[in-house]
Amino acid sequence: MIKTLYIHEIQKYLYSLRFKVSFAIMLLVFVVGTISFVSSTKDVQSNYAKYRQLEQETLAKQASNISDVATSRRNYIIAPRNNTVVADCKESLLPNRISYNAYNVHSFDVRHDSVNPLLTRSENLSWGFIVSMFLSFITLLFAFDAVSGEKEDRTLALVFSNSVSRAAFLGSKLLSIITVVGLMTIIGIILSLLIIAISGSVVIDTSFMLEIIGFLAISLLFITVFSVFGLFSSVVTRYSNVSLLISLCFWLFAAVIIPNTSVFWAKKLFPIPTGRSIEQAISQEKEDINKNAPEGSWASMWNDPFYPKHELRANNQTNLMNAEKRHRNAYYQQMFRQFENTRSFTLLSPIAQFDYINEAFLGGGYLRFRKNWSDLHMFQEQFLQWFKDIDAKDDESPHWYNPYESLSTSRKPVSVEQIPQYQEQIAPFADRFLFMSGYLIVMLITIAVLFIACFYFFVRYDMR
Amino acid sequence: MIWLIAKKDFLLNLLSVRFIIGFVLCLVIIPFTIIVSVDDYLAKQNSYEIESKQAADELSGHRVWSAVRPTVVTKPEPLSIFSSGISANLGNRVKIAFDTYPLFPTGHTVTQDNPLLNAFFSIDFSRVVAILISLIALVFAYDTITREREDGTMKLSLTGQVSRISFLFGKLLGLILTLLPILLFCYLLACLIIILNPAISFSATDWGSIALMFLISMFYMLIFILLGMLISSLVKRSSSSIILSLLCWIWFLFLMPNISTYLSQSIAKTPLYDNVQVAISEYEKEFYEKDEERQKQLNDEMGGDVWVVYWNANMGRDGFLEFSGTLKEAVEHARQMQVWKWPTALDYADKKWVLQRDYLDKMLSQQRLQQTIAFFSPSEIFRQTTEILCHTSVDDFQKYMESVRNYRETVIRYFADNKLYESLRYFTVQTWDQFPSQKEFDRSSGSIEDLFTVLRKIPADQYEPLNLDNLPRFEARQATIFSMFADALGRMAVMIGLGILLLLGTILSFMRYDVR
Numbered sequence: 001m002i003k004t005l006y007i008h009e010i011q012k013y014l015y016s017l018r019f020k021v022s023f024a025i026m027l028l029v030f031v032v033g034t035i036s037f038v039s040s041t042k043d044v045q046s047n048y049a050k051y052r053q054l055e056q057e058t059l060a061k062q063a064s065n066i067s068d069v070a071t072s073r074r075n076y077i078i079a080p081r082n083n084t085v086v087a088d089c090k091e092s093l094l095p096n097r098i099s100y101n102a103y104n105v106h107s108f109d110v111r112h113d114s115v116n117p118l119l120t121r122s123e124n125l126s127w128g129f130i131v132s133m134f135l136s137f138i139t140l141l142f143a144f145d146a147v148s149g150e151k152e153d154r155t156l157a158l159v160f161s162n163s164v165s166r167a168a169f170l171g172s173k174l175l176s177i178i179t180v181v182g183l184m185t186i187i188g189i190i191l192s193l194l195i196i197a198i199s200g201s202v203v204i205d206t207s208f209m210l211e212i213i214g215f216l217a218i219s220l221l222f223i224t225v226f227s228v229f230g231l232f233s234s235v236v237t238r239y240s241n242v243s244l245l246i247s248l249c250f251w252l253f254a255a256v257i258i259p260n261t262s263v264f265w266a267k268k269l270f271p272i273p274t275g276r277s278i279e280q281a282i283s284q285e286k287e288d289i290n291k292n293a294p295e296g297s298w299a300s301m302w303n304d305p306f307y308p309k310h311e312l313r314a315n316n317q318t319n320l321m322n323a324e325k326r327h328r329n330a331y332y333q334q335m336f337r338q339f340e341n342t343r344s345f346t347l348l349s350p351i352a353q354f355d356y357i358n359e360a361f362l363g364g365g366y367l368r369f370r371k372n373w374s375d376l377h378m379f380q381e382q383f384l385q386w387f388k389d390i391d392a393k394d395d396e397s398p399h400w401y402n403p404y405e406s407l408s409t410s411r412k413p414v415s416v417e418q419i420p421q422y423q424e425q426i427a428p429f430a431d432r433f434l435f436m437s438g439y440l441i442v443m444l445i446t447i448a449v450l451f452i453a454c455f456y457f458f459v460r461y462d463m464r
Numbered sequence: 465m466i467w468l469i470a471k472k473d474f475l476l477n478l479l480s481v482r483f484i485i486g487f488v489l490c491l492v493i494i495p496f497t498i499i500v501s502v503d504d505y506l507a508k509q510n511s512y513e514i515e516s517k518q519a520a521d522e523l524s525g526h527r528v529w530s531a532v533r534p535t536v537v538t539k540p541e542p543l544s545i546f547s548s549g550i551s552a553n554l555g556n557r558v559k560i561a562f563d564t565y566p567l568f569p570t571g572h573t574v575t576q577d578n579p580l581l582n583a584f585f586s587i588d589f590s591r592v593v594a595i596l597i598s599l600i601a602l603v604f605a606y607d608t609i610t611r612e613r614e615d616g617t618m619k620l621s622l623t624g625q626v627s628r629i630s631f632l633f634g635k636l637l638g639l640i641l642t643l644l645p646i647l648l649f650c651y652l653l654a655c656l657i658i659i660l661n662p663a664i665s666f667s668a669t670d671w672g673s674i675a676l677m678f679l680i681s682m683f684y685m686l687i688f689i690l691l692g693m694l695i696s697s698l699v700k701r702s703s704s705s706i707i708l709s710l711l712c713w714i715w716f717l718f719l720m721p722n723i724s725t726y727l728s729q730s731i732a733k734t735p736l737y738d739n740v741q742v743a744i745s746e747y748e749k750e751f752y753e754k755d756e757e758r759q760k761q762l763n764d765e766m767g768g769d770v771w772v773v774y775w776n777a778n779m780g781r782d783g784f785l786e787f788s789g790t791l792k793e794a795v796e797h798a799r800q801m802q803v804w805k806w807p808t809a810l811d812y813a814d815k816k817w818v819l820q821r822d823y824l825d826k827m828l829s830q831q832r833l834q835q836t837i838a839f840f841s842p843s844e845i846f847r848q849t850t851e852i853l854c855h856t857s858v859d860d861f862q863k864y865m866e867s868v869r870n871y872r873e874t875v876i877r878y879f880a881d882n883k884l885y886e887s888l889r890y891f892t893v894q895t896w897d898q899f900p901s902q903k904e905f906d907r908s909s910g911s912i913e914d915l916f917t918v919l920r921k922i923p924a925d926q927y928e929p930l931n932l933d934n935l936p937r938f939e940a941r942q943a944t945i946f947s948m949f950a951d952a953l954g955r956m957a958v959m960i961g962l963g964i965l966l967l968l969g970t971i972l973s974f975m976r977y978d979v980r
Contacts, residue, residue: 018707025711025719032723040730047736054742077738090583110579112568113737117553118831118858120847121585122725129722137714141707149703244706245485248599255718256595257493262584264500275577276514339580346584366583 002168005159009176013142022138023184029134030188031195033125037085038199044080051077059416066414067406070102070387076376076422077111078369082202085192086215087128087358089365093121096369098376102384103403104325105376108332108369127189128358131219132351133255136226139181140247143230145240146173147461152240157463170231170458177227182220189216210429214361221440222354225447226251232454235461258349266342272334278327285323289316305408306398314402321403339366353443360436363427367435371427379422386420465626469634470641477604477642486600486646494650497592498657501545504586506663508540508556511576515557527929528786529890530802534875535559536868536938538569541855543670545658546677547590547847549856558865560872561782562879563751563809565817566865567824589654590850593681594843595717596650598688601643602709605692608635609974610702618979632693632974639689647685651678672945673853676952680853683959684846688713690966697973720841728834734826744816751812758804762797783809785891792901798891806885810876831858842962849955853948864940871938878936893927 013019055074062068078096081088092115095108115121123129150156159169189212196202233246290297297316299309343366346352359365391397391410400408427435477483519535526532538556555569612618621631655674658664666674691712696705763769775789783805785798838844851857879885888896 017704018711021708021711025715029719029723032727036726036730040733043730043733047739051736051738054739075738094583095579108579110582111738113734115553116729116734116827116830117568118550118827118861119725119728119834120550120721121553122722125722125726133718134714137710137718141710145703239481240703241706242481245482245603248603248710249485249489252489252493252595252599256587257496260585260587261496261500263581263586264503266578266581266584267503272577335578335580338578339583342581342584366580 001162001164002172005164005169005172006176006179009172010179013176013180018138018141019180022141023187026130026134026138026184026188027191029125029130030127030192033127033130034085034192034195036125038195038201041080041084041201048077048080056416059419063416063419064413065406065411066387066390067409067411069414069419070384070409071402071404071406073099073101073106075099076372078372079424081362081364081368083208083211083362083364084124085126085196085202086211086362087126087355087364088124089128089355089359089362089368090123091365091368094366094369098373100376100380101403102380102387103401104321105373105380107328108373127192127215128355130188131185131222132354135181135185135219135223136255136351137251138184139177139223139226140230140233140251142177142180143173143227144234144244144247146177146231147234147458148237148240148243149234151238151463160463166459166461167455170455174224174227174231177230178220178223181223181227182216185219185223186216211362215358218354218357218361221443221447222350225350225353225443225450228447228450228454232450232457235454235457238462254349254351258346259352262342262346265345266338269345270338270341272338273331275331278331282324282327285327286320289319289323293319300405300407302407305396305411307408310398310402310408311400313405314400314408317402317404336370347439347442350443350446353439353446356439357436357443360439361432363432367427372424375425376422379420383420390414465630466634466637469621469626469631470637473608473635473638474641477638482600482603483642486596486603487649489600490596490646490650491653493592493596494589494653495657497587497589498545498654500586501548501588502657502661502664504548504552505540505542505545508544509663512537512540512556519557523932525929526932527893527927529879529884529887529930530784531780531786532930532932532935533560533562533782534935534938536871538864539940542664542666543673543854544856545589545664546654546674547850547854547856548586548588549851549854550858550861551856552586554861558868560868560875561813562806562872562876563782563813565813565820566868566872567820569865590677590847590854593647593650594684594846597643597647597681597685598713598717598843600646601639601685601688602692602713603706604639604642605689606696606705606709607702608639608693609696609977610699610705613700613977613979614702622979628975628977629971632971636689636693639693640686643685643689644682647678647681651681669942669945673948676945676949677850677853680846680849680952680956680959683956683963684842687842687959687963687966690963690970694966694970694973697970697977700978716841717843721838721844721847724834724837724841724844727837728830732826732830732833734830735823737823740819740823743819747812747816751808754808755801755805759801762800762804766793766797766800787892788894790899791905792896792899795888795892795896795899799886799888802890803886828858828862839958842959845955845959845962849952849959852952852955855943855948859951860943867941868938871936874936878934889930 059069059074062072076098078091078098081091084091093110095110096114097111098108099106123133145152147156150159160166193204193212197204202208229250230247233243233250234240237243237246293316294312296309297312299307300313301307301310343352343356347356360367363371387409388399388401390412391399391401394410394412396412397410398408402408515535516537519537523532523534536558538558540556541551544551558566558569560566609618612621618631622628626634651674658666692705692709695708695712696702699705699708773790773794774787777785777787779785783802787798835844835848838848848857852859884890888894
């Protein structure tokens with residue numbers, strides 16, 4: 001029986017006006033999004049390649065003095081990701097530049113030009129965006145009158161005069177909505193993939209295909225959340241226009257209100273000290289260090305590396321760096337915690353759940369940043385060790401390590417090829433699954449709770 | 465007759481579930497949004513107060529002219545509570561420098577304390593109004609015609625003396641009567657929160673802006689009512705009408721803004737600023753090379769053995785140099801260097817500005833393109849108009865930065881007119897007579913105490929700071945209500961035009977409507 005109902009439902013949806021119009025809009029958005037992506041991705045990549053090249057040129061100039069290589073600040077800019085078309089994970093808005101040298105990973109920031117500040121903020125038309133904003137809405141439009149609409153058309157009582165169980169009825173409704181919207185998603189993605197394949201802007205390899213399949217599975221789960229809610233709103237009311245209003249309110253809260261008020265909640269619920277107070281604390285401590293430093297800690301003589309006061313200077317500079325590092329790292333930890341807590345808070349919205357699952361699965365966004373941040377710390381230690389090893393072999397160096405200046409360490413040239421370079425390690429799938437499991441559980445619980453509620457009300461639904 | 469229909473519809477709507485839900489939605493969301501924005505504004509205001517005090521303190525403490533580089537701190541715009549525009553993307557501080565033009569402000573943004581929070585978006589009153597009012601308007605208007613047909617009441621009405629036109633206008637008026645209180649309620653609620661907060665003060669012009677915003681919101685509401693009615697007159701069934709209306713809604717409100725931005729980014733491309741920065745630093749390097757060359761040259765001109773050593777010196781960015789305790793020859797060397805450096809640095813600033821300007825132009829053309837594409841959505845036109853009225857649009861920002869750049873010119877002119885850059889006070893607090901010449905120095909015995917005496921080293925902090933009373937100060941230009949109105953007029957006209965088109969469309973299609 002459930003099969004008959006299911007096929008009937010699917011046919012009904014496929015011939016409906018809402019399907020035709022939303023299908024057309026969805027195709028349009030997919031095409032526009034993909035074409036824009038294809039046209040900008042080449043540019044983004046060439047910009048990045050140019051940046052890398054200029055960076056190498058700077059490094060080649062520094063290579064005439066190995067201490068300069070070790071002390072001068074370098075920026076690591078997070079590279080454009082191959083699977084941005086699936087979801088961009090707001091990488092252009094999250095911290096995307098990390099500054100480091102051999103002695104320390106100094107800071108991170110958001111490059112001010114990664115998004116044109118003159119534009120109103122908006123999300124890229126990635127697949128993730130289309131699914132999270134448009135298809136969630138479509139799903140609700142499909143589901144809101146599934147039960148109350150039939151009741152108004154007086155077909156509901158008719159259905160149940162046959163030997164149809166309520167569970168089978170509800171199940172077929174749910175499955176048919178997921179099937180239809182899922183079908184739309186798949187067609188949109190295939191179209192998008194075709195455009196990408198023709199343009200050749202992204203290499204379509206096994207891992208990319210795996211990511212697409214994973215994305216599809218996540219999307220289906222996400223669509224399930226909204227279809228269950230749509231059905232729920234449909235069974236709690238007698239009129240379809242009321243259930244529509246309930247669905248719309250739900251969507252507004254999930255898509256607009258909760259995600260867009262996060263900064264406010266972050267500041268109210270999870271406050272951290274102001275940046276200004278941290279800067280003050282740092283400069284206070286630095287002042288103290290300088291005040292208590294032995295006489296001559298700032299003396300220098302460029303021509304003589306062995307000038308005895310260079311040792312004092314190196315010590316002082318190291319103390320300064322360590323003080324700053326301690327304060328900053330503690331502050332960064334607070335930032336991470338504030339951000340993570342706020343994210344957990346926004347998990348109230350299924351759209352946020354979907355975004356975070358995608359992010360974890362694609363290895364992008366915040367998790368990618370955190371991975372780079374900790375990997376760079378490891379790299380920095382190796383980099384310093386490399387420098388110390390070379391320095392140890394140089395008799396013309398007094399080996400007084402100064403994190404900011406090349407006064408009292410080896411000044412020998414080094415070949416560019418020898419200099420260690422940081423390479424981003426993309427998180428393996430196992431790690432990604434681990435990252436996403438928490439979010440996934442939340443989404444599954446959401447579905448379960450909604451479905452139970454939906455079933456509970458449907459069993460008590462007045463068919464007349 | 466029109467009035468009768470309107471009254472009936474108004475009373476019917478008033479008791480409907482959708483009215484209550486719409487009202488409650490506004491009641492919950494509007495105050496919350498305003499509170500969030502007020503919180504944001506107060507943080508900005510607080511930061512402004514601290515920073516402008518810091519800037520003033522910093523400036524007044526300087527003893528030499530080479531250190532005098534005022535910082536312009538932007539006063540937060542109170543109207544940004546209603547429409548934040550691009551103000552949230554930009555900082556609030558511009559340091560005036562002679563060797564570079566200011567391009568973008570730095571400093572406080574909403575997410576200054578934690579850049580990670582940048583990943584979360586925020587929302588303001590105008591956006592919420594745009595979303596809610598359009599949604600409510602559509603939810604009320606979608607079945608104006610179809611429902612009457614489905615219920616069979618339309619046949620009944622039109623068999624009497626009611627003409628189709630008066631039926632249509634009666635319906636329209638009824639909807640306006642229903643929705644206007646909701647809109648008014650939104651504004652009153654927002655204004656009430658503003659008035660009750662003692663930390664916020666709105667000027668008369670600001671209230672004028674809000675009144676204009678209300679007017680625009682009414683046009684905006686009307687557009688969506690008419691859109692709903694048009695759709696309702698084009699289809700036979702209410703269920704089709706609501707679906708089409710809502711698809712229009714999500715297209716205009718959520719898809720179009722993203723499409724316009726994403727499309728404009730892929731059509732009008734901007735370079736990576738880090739790459740522009742490399743070209744800029746090439747110029748900077750060139751400048752330093754020339755500087756070194758000039759120093760050597762000057763040394764030769766001055767006899768070849770000038771002892772350029774300062775007993776106590778500080779150096780910094782943009783030509784900052786403060787010293788005491790040196791020889792007359794070194795002072796003259798520094799002065800001569802400055803005479804060369806001053807025009808050269810300005811020259812290089814111009815060269816760098818060409819690169820920066822080009823970058824900025826690309827950003828701007830991208831933004832213009834985005835605005836043009838966004839014209840396909842009434843909600844985007846509404847947003848652009850409210851930004852203009854709240855002084856948070858890109859044009860306002862451009863004008864502001866232009867005035868900051870002009871201020872830089874004014875300061876430069878002040879330095880040039882008073883010949884500050886070639887005076888001794890540009891880099892030292894000591895007077896010419898207080899420096900010994902090389903000969904005097906050579907006559908001294910060479911012991912440390914003697915050196916002190918000869919160089920007459922006096923701790924710099926014993927000197928009075930500079931008197932900066934005559935230094936030009938930055939004054940932001942205040943927009944008048946008329947200029948704002950003129951700026952917004954074009955977009956308002958587009959909205960009115962759109963409204964008229966929709967009205968004509970509705971009349972036309974309703975005239976042919978099959979009432980059976």
